[in-house]
Amino acid sequence: MAKQVQCNSIGVSVKFGNVTCYDDGSIVVEGPAVLWVSKALMGVDGRSRKVGAVQRAIMDAISRGLHTREEIAASVGISIGSLGYSLTSLVRKGLVMLVKATSGGPCRSYYFLPGQDIQAYLTANRLVPCRKSS
Numbered sequence: 001m002a003k004q005v006q007c008n009s010i011g012v013s014v015k016f017g018n019v020t021c022y023d024d025g026s027i028v029v030e031g032p033a034v035l036w037v038s039k040a041l042m043g044v045d046g047r048s049r050k051v052g053a054v055q056r057a058i059m060d061a062i063s064r065g066l067h068t069r070e071e072i073a074a075s076v077g078i079s080i081g082s083l084g085y086s087l088t089s090l091v092r093k094g095l096v097m098l099v100k101a102t103s104g105g106p107c108r109s110y111y112f113l114p115g116q117d118i119q120a121y122l123t124a125n126r127l128v129p130c131r132k133s134s
Contacts, residue, residue: 002026008115009063011094012037023056025093054078055086055095059113062096067110067121087111101127 002022007014010021017033029035054076061075073083090096090111097114100107101122107130112118122128 006115007035009059009095009113011114013115025095054082055090058083058086058090059095062111062113062116067112069109069111072111100130102130103127 002024005021005023007019007021007027010023010025010027012019012021012027013036015034015036017035018030019033019035020028020030022028027035057076058072061072064075066072066075069080069083069087072087073080076083078086087096087098091098095113097112097118099110099112099118099122101110102108103126110118110121110127112121
């Protein structure tokens, strides 16, 4: 059975109305409502957005402020290789956002949930987003 979660954790921003969101990506709206849905969700092509226990643990770690692969892997207790597969799946599903940033050296990957303040994290850690190569 799906567990009730905050709507912004699944990429939905409720501006008005009585809306209930669940960890399997389902949404229940009672009466009139105004929702903003992330572009990642708008483009969902029918693939499952359900997540397993490991992916839930990863999302929980990210929600607690762990944003690098090393931090997340240590918290969840899985190898960085296994973590890579799960993070790729979560990014593809639109449940986790990937930001590549640098403090002057090589670009590193940082992972955020929809609704987390990415700019504040980057500023606090003196990181700048990497430029996209053309």
